[in-house]
Amino acid sequence: xxxxxxxxxxxxxxxxxxxxxxxxxxxxxxxxxxxxxxxxxxxxxxxxxxxxxxxxxxxxxxxxxxxxxxxxxxxxxxxxxxxxxxxxxxxxxxxxxxxxxxxxxxxxxxxxxxxxxxxxxxxxxxxxxxxxxxxxxxxxxxxxxxxxxxxxxxxxxxxxxxx
Numbered sequence: 001x002x003x004x005x006x007x008x009x010x011x012x013x014x015x016x017x018x019x020x021x022x023x024x025x026x027x028x029x030x031x032x033x034x035x036x037x038x039x040x041x042x043x044x045x046x047x048x049x050x051x052x053x054x055x056x057x058x059x060x061x062x063x064x065x066x067x068x069x070x071x072x073x074x075x076x077x078x079x080x081x082x083x084x085x086x087x088x089x090x091x092x093x094x095x096x097x098x099x100x101x102x103x104x105x106x107x108x109x110x111x112x113x114x115x116x117x118x119x120x121x122x123x124x125x126x127x128x129x130x131x132x133x134x135x136x137x138x139x140x141x142x143x144x145x146x147x148x149x150x151x152x153x154x155x156x157x158x159x160x161x162x163x
Contacts, residue, residue, distance in 0.1 A: 007045040011036060016060045023068045023090035031059035037073050037081075039088055049088060054081045054115050061129045067136050069161075070116075070153070074126030080119040080141045082153065084111050116157055121149045 011032035021027035069089035124145035132138040
């Protein structure tokens with residue numbers, strides 16, 4: 001079988017995980033020991049589309065929400081990070097699908113790209129994160145401390161996205 005694409009030096013250290021965008025077939029996210037989460041277009045892999053360094057130690061897991069604007073990462077710094085990447089989403093959640101001048105003057109706060117929240121309920125490395133398949137605002141994380149932690153995206157963020 002022939003390999004179609006190789007991303008040399010996707011991270012400066014070991015790549016730990018990847019997840020494909022559930023709604024955009026050519027987009028994927030990776031994470032690694034360089035504390036970074038990177039986003040790629042598999043059609044042109046010369047450099048990442050975005051890169052965030054939100055963890056202070058290795059990032060072990062990255063997972064897209066079915067609403068691909070939101071993404072979770074978990075790492076050996078005991079944190080779970082909720083990222084917002086509207087520039088790479090199939091449909092930005094904080095838009096109503098209409099592009100008119102009224103959107104620019106709306107009093108609603110624009111969701112920033114990058115970290116929305118950090119969750120620190122673990123005392124040891126977070127080695128797995130997962131979104132619920134039935135509730136897009138619910139997620140879980142597992143840690144070497146033996147804890148399974150369930151969290152919900154805060155009401156403030158949720159309402160800013162859907163209203």
